[in-house]
Amino acid sequence: MAGHFAQDHNPPGAGMAVDELDGRLIVLLAREPRIGVLEASRRLGVARGTVQARMDRLQSNGVIRGFGPDVDPAALGYPVTAFATLEIKQGQGADVRAHLTSVPEVLELHTTTGHGDMLCRLVARSNADLQRVIDRVVGFDGIVRASTAIVMENPVPLRIIPLVEQASGLT
Amino acid sequence: MAGHFAQDHNPPGAGMAVDELDGRLIVLLAREPRIGVLEASRRLGVARGTVQARMDRLQSNGVIRGFGPDVDPAALGYPVTAFATLEIKQGQGADVRAHLTSVPEVLELHTTTGHGDMLCRLVARSNADLQRVIDRVVGFDGIVRASTAIVMENPVPLRIIPLVEQASGLT
């Protein structure tokens, strides 16, 4: 179960070194996720054990968190995305978090600088349904005010490859 | 290469039906992404061919876009995340998109309603480095103004499971 040569299991956030082979491996995995270790080793021109060791290390490192399926909310019936900026009462942070966590349509939540606010990503079945979601989100005592921006287009979907290429020196 | 029994290849966004078995499959894949078709069929208590057919269909549907590696920017050396709201000159949308697409630190870009015209997610190596990224982002003719919110905490990381459970009737 333990990795082949992996020996470090650093807590994330430390900025692990990622060399050029790591970068090529990640990019390859991102482009063809169903590829196996053996095929990856052929594509990269290295031995299979090397790829296995690198993948073990990248996962122990936390560089690769996992390989979760990338589910499209629109295809599930939630084609409307919005971002809501929330202003909350002092000292209510924990309660608000718990409340928002319990709402399935809240896909993501951040606390930000600014006014000591929160930013969350919402989805809904329609614009009308978005009203219901927002009502549910803001219908909670600790939330003072909310402003919502509905997403029209998504010219750059969440991506990581360019950053990986830059971080690993792949030009 | 074509799926076993899959016959529909609908364009995404239509709100595909997702039944309870689909839901359980997606949740299982999300929790243990490395499991194969055979193991999944054992966990779900159905035949292997069924799981294969469901996965083919979910991918043809666009419900599952892929299985890309989930890379942590922090582990790559970019621990700072921020959201920038951009106001752009009329008619410059396409140019601004192209410009932002060329910046690796721009992980995501949306056009939104409201008067902030675009919302983008940025990462940087440090708070100081964030200044460089922002300068690069806004150093473009079509961008009139930008306001940035730095992420402090991320109480709810991007998630999809609760929505899948709701959409598929898994309570």
Add this chain to the structure above:
DNA sequence: ACAAACACTGGACAATGTGCTCAGCAGTGG
């Protein structure tokens, strides 16, 4: 400069999983 540690190679093995196909059976709808 030398030994130890490290990373990668290339090869081997059994066990397991995959892609593919088939026949049978149940529910649905024309």
Add this chain to the structure above:
DNA sequence: CCACTGCTGAGCACATTGTCCAGTGTTTGT
């Protein structure tokens, strides 16, 4: 009543995985 669709259980040839191992450069510490 028949055609169609989806699920099952089974089987087969083949590919991949997990795991070892010995050998070879390259760093690293002292």
